[in-house]
Amino acid sequence: MSDDRPTLAVWKFASCDGCQLSLLDLEPELLALASAVRIAHFTEMTRASVEGPYDLSLVEGSVTTEVDVERIKAVRANSRYLVTIGACAATGGIQALRNFTEPGRYATTVYAHPEYLDSLETSTPASAHVAVDYELHGCPIDRYQLLEVILAFLAHRRPVISNTSVCQECKARGTVCLLVTGQAPCLGPVTRAGCGALCPSVARGCFGCFGPSESANANSLIDWLRSRGFADDELARLFQTFNAAAPAFRNAATYATTAVTLGPPRVSSGVRQ
């Protein structure tokens, strides 16, 4: 097989593997992709590893250890394009909830010997440490958006990914609005599109797993929900999940109440809006 194919590397940091799995979930397109690019490093899929530099590196997961702070820099230095995949790599992920607690509390809750661990007090996105060429959002990412991003970077163009909100996708599907009909609190108006409005289609409020949409006005949504009788702590928790450290959601949780916000964040997440 000719080896002037562009090289693709996949790197894992603190994460659940679900976004890398999306690459394997491309099932019918996977083998075609594997012949168009040379998979140079992808531990979940292959023993073989080719030395860099790499044309495109996909980074999954957040930075949570001293070792990983250095590793993300090495990935950057070895990659023409660095694209993050998923909420963890873009915003710190669910594990960024530790950024809002007093130092050390999480480690002592789970481990008898926290001194054995190499773990930072914060979970941060790749962009807090290195320049990132593109962030693909979602917890998990959508596999077809992933395919578009890979194809775009291989062609040296910007990916064509919608920057509207889940609300738009819901309208396009013709799903009855859960907010208007008062069935459930829904983050659709302030959440980035990309999932295809899955939750409202099963009569469940959007829980923001794709992170904040551009210029999301979360405070207005909170005011509206509050006027419909939703409790402050419930509203704050809505924003404190898989993208809790994304600035728009972090600020929304603070706005909803100070009662469940355990203190100010100690780091800025470094996510570009």
Next chain:
Amino acid sequence: MSHGTTRTISAEGVARVEGEGSLRVVVSDGRVSDVSLDIFEPPRFFEAMLVGRHFSEAPDITARICGICPVAYQMSACLAMEDACGIEVSDAVASLRRLLYCGEWIQSHALHVYLLHAPDFLGCQDAVELAERDPAVIERGLALKSTGNLVMATVGGRAVHPVNVRVGGFYRAPEPAAIEGLAEPLRRARDAALATVRWVAGFDFPEVTGSYRFVALRQAGRYAIDRGRPGTSDGLDLSPSRFAELAVEEQVERSTALHARLDGEAYLTGPLARYALNAPLLPALVREAAREVGLGELCDNPFKSIIVRALELVFACDEALRIVEAYEPPAPPTATMTARAGVGTGATEAPRGLLLHQYEIDAEGTIVRARIMPPTSQNQLTIEDDLRRVVEGGLQLGDDELQWRCEQAVRNHDPCISCAAHFLDLKVVRS
């Protein structure tokens, strides 16, 4: 010891497992003196994050422990919360959960058999190399995997981190037409799974056997997946909460995975354990396939776990089909959940083994304490025992070949390091 030699075999970043860990084996004077499977997957502290959250949030939060088996996390979390609240879901809801879980078994087992495990037996670095040699085989594997994902997306809304699951049941029951649409793909998948059994049974297997203490859920009349009582191959029959008391996890310095023991002893969960305890409950079709390839009712060669996984693929397709053919939408799709203070325990069979959740919640439904025992931390000590046996039986091999054999010994158990971090690099030191 003056003529002693030390040989170290190590693999930093064991490939084709979910998550990151390393492996180190030290051989002194022809004997294995140390084996360790180190999990350096960074800890994410889920048990701490859950404290202070509402009980209804546990299925979605814990799903994020593992993108390969999110349904297992969701199901164990739901059962634990329902146990705490004293609620039992309707048979129709339980059936739909089992269908969703079959989807995850098909997806995860197809991934492991075809993309992670089989390349070892055929001398390939990965499935892409295997596909160059035999494209039809890998296409069959990917089609199987795709059917698993289709079941998950149809019942759960999406394949990775499904959105339709809630404590008590589902947000919305899938339309009968959508479920009916699964029947034809599942029939094709069942045939592909039967072909998988014959394919993997033809591989060359090293003659290695383990005397395992097996632990798996058991359920009257059924091959347990979505519920059951933990049982052991030495005759224990326990409630999930009693099992939680007897299974003790300890932290060791080299690993972010806790190591579990039951009554002070190492044990094994997963396909070999389920098959050892529950094989007579498999449908005739699956037992016939096992007989055809010469597998008895006990398989104690860990390398042959790939055959058992293939048999479980046939079972999961067949079971899913049975549920699809009898489907009636649960009405209502969920039980009404009212919080009450208490402790609840939930145990289900994740594709790679028993997954236990235990929560204490208060009267408002806020989580006070969480404990999650993933399959890989339960299996870790046994995987290390396997490594020891494999190295002792393989000392004549060169370092590269021995390293590969060791990696394979780890992959035999489909460890999920993302789950366990709370795993792999092989270092063999020969002295």
